[in-house]
Structure formats: structure tokens, C-alpha cells
Amino acid sequence: MQKPLIDYLPSRFWLMKTEPDVFSFSDLEQRLGQCEQWDGVRNYQARNFMMQEMKVGDKILFYHSNAQPSGIAGLAEVVEAAKPDLTALNPKSEYYDPKATPENPRWYAVTVGKPKKLHRFVSLAELREYEPLKEMLLLRKGQRLSILPVSQTEFNHILQLAILHK
DNA sequence: GCCAACGTTGGC
DNA sequence: GCCAACGTTGGC
Numbered sequence: 001m002q003k004p005l006i007d008y009l010p011s012r013f014w015l016m017k018t019e020p021d022v023f024s025f026s027d028l029e030q031r032l033g034q035c036e037q038w039d040g041v042r043n044y045q046a047r048n049f050m051m052q053e054m055k056v057g058d059k060i061l062f063y064h065s066n067a068q069p070s071g072i073a074g075l076a077e078v079v080e081a082a083k084p085d086l087t088a089l090n091p092k093s094e095y096y097d098p099k100a101t102p103e104n105p106r107w108y109a110v111t112v113g114k115p116k117k118l119h120r121f122v123s124l125a126e127l128r129e130y131e132p133l134k135e136m137l138l139l140r141k142g143q144r145l146s147i148l149p150v151s152q153t154e155f156n157h158i159l160q161l162a163i164l165h166k
Numbered sequence: 167g168c169c170a171a172c173g174t175t176g177g178c
Numbered sequence: 179g180c181c182a183a184c185g186t187t188g189g190c
Contacts, residue, residue, distance in 0.1 A: 146187085
């Protein structure tokens with residue numbers, strides 16, 4: 001069996017939003033095995049990124065939203081490809097979706113792991129200051145998607161920011 | 167807590 | 179397929 005060509009694509013870069021009150025970067029660090037399935041996503045575009053585009057090894061900017069302040073809290077990686085999000089099948093879960101069935105689970109999620117600390121937190125306000133980041137999807141007006149592709153240039157630039165002290 | 171900007175739902 | 183109503187996101 002030939003490996004699908006898509007598996008030969010270089011790993012890519014993503015930004016994943018989470019509310020730190022619900023699940024924070026330090027929560028990921030403290031998880032057993034330091035990984036967590038990214039369940040609870042109930043937006044098709046975000047789901048499709050996870051199902052169709054995200055590959056093991058892809059790098060992640062771990063973003064805290066609805067926070068004081070909001071911003072990039074750390075790095076992580078995709079450690080397991082998308083599999084069914086079982087919270088959708090659990091009536092007791094706050095993420096329960098009555099339209100999901102075991103035959104057609106409807107929602108899928110990758111597993112995120114390998115948390116890596118940055119030297120410092122990079123706030124949303126700071127990201128907005130830099131010309132090279134002007135095109136970032138995150139900074140677009142009205143952008144609410146919880147999973148966003150990030151270019152290699154943007155990713156590298158943010159890494160530099162997090163290394164240099166402001 | 168406010169509210170703009172989206173996404174989803176469901177009647178027609 | 180249209181679109182009004184509603185729910186959600188997320189910065190501020």
C-alpha cells in the first residue's frame with residue numbers, strides 16, 4: 001500500500017484558540033502525557049481543518065481567548081490525527097450534539113500535545129503592532145474561527161517575538 | 167456587560 | 179434557496 005502523497009507534505013502551522021478558564025496552556029502541561037483531544041469544536045470549518053488538513057507534527061500556536069489579556073500562551077503540536085469527538089455522543093456533556101450518532105459521529109478532533117513554553121506571553125495587542133503580521137487571519141475583523149492556519153513566516157516571526165524581550 | 171460580526175436553524 | 183431570528187464568539 002502506497003503512502004498517500006499528502007502525508008509527504010511538510011508539516012504546517014496553526015493557531016488554536018481556547019479560553020484559559022476552560023482549558024489553558026498550563027492545563028495541557030499538567031495533563032497526564034501532556035496531551036489532550038481537542039474536543040468541543042462545533043464549527044464545520046474548524047472541524048474540516050482538523051479532519052482534512054492537520055497532520056501529526058504540525059506546529060500549533062496555543063492561543064488564549066476571552067482572557068486578560070488574550071494572546072499566544074505557548075506552543076504545541078498535533079500528536080494524533082482527528083478521531084471522533086465522543087463528547088458529541090454523550091448526553092451529559094455540554095458538547096452533546098443530538099444529531100451525532102456512533103455510525104456518523106459528525107464531530108472529529110485532533111489530539112494536541114508536546115507543550116513547549118515560550119520565553120514570554122505575546123499579547124494580541126502586541127501582535128497588532130507588527131507590520132509583518134498584518135495579514136494574520138487572527139487579526140482580521142470579525143474572525144471568530146477557533147482554528148486558523150498560520151503561515152511559516154508568521155509563525156517564525158512570533159517565535160522571534162517570544163524569544164526577544166520587549 | 168456590551169455589542170459587532172458571524173454561523174446555524176427552520177419556516178416558507 | 180431565501181432570510182429572519184436566534185445563538186455564539188470574543189475583544190473591549
